């Protein structure tokens with residue numbers, strides 16, 4: 187199998203992500219961004235009155251699997267896949283989280299209709315624009331009817347996000363996509379629009395006190411990242 191570009195980054199991943207603005211934003215708490223995504227996903231299900239305890243969850247492009255770790259106890263089954271075996275090395279040893287290496291970036295290594303929730307977090311900006319539709323079609327294939335796809339991406343309309351991405355070595359190949367493209371990809375794959383949320387407005391230190399105000403800013407296209415939720419009929 188051809189080594190993935192991310193294999194070479196895995197051993198020094200934290201170091202490669204370091205950026206003075208990013209570090210100040212997270213208060214050097216590396217899990218801050220992951221915890222924010224957990225909150226966002228839990229709130230989405232709560233708003234819809236859905237309990238996740240009997241649902242199966244797949245994180246496509248799970249990398250080191252932080253989100254899987256944090257959400258494992260919320261779901262009945264938790265799985266991840268990634269083109270990079272090296273990125274998944276540690277999470278692949280965690281009991282109860284099934285991981286599969288993806289030899290083909292455009293083929294998800296799971297069967298049809300196996301999952302109720304699929305996430306793809308900061309993956310699409312590493313996928314060539316011409317291939318993004320195929321990957322989204324694959325995500326739809328592995329979703330059960332009624333299943334939900336949540337794409338989380340860097341927001342190219344946020345100048346600070348753009349600056350950090352432009353000087354992060356891991357992102358040398360990144361082509362950012364706006365939320366409108368995420369919505370279009372979902373729609374073209376036959377997924378129905380559900381929700382869109384812009385988030386990451388406040389750094390970690392402030393978030394503790396004023397984080398609840400992010401809900402008021404969720405529709406403003408200025409947060410550091412966004413989440414687009416869509417559903418399979």
Ligand SMILES: C[S@@+](CC[C@H](N)C(=O)[O-])C[C@H]1O[C@@H](n2cnc3c(N)ncnc32)[C@H](O)[C@@H]1O
Nearest residue numbers: 192247248249268269270273291307308309312
């Ligand atoms: C920036 S990292 C994000 C990792 C993780 N989702 C997170 O939020 O920490 C991007 C990950 O996507 C993986 N990736 C890139 N293209 C992919 C594809 N077509 N299918 C699955 N994984 C892919 C990379 O190997 C890498 O682990």
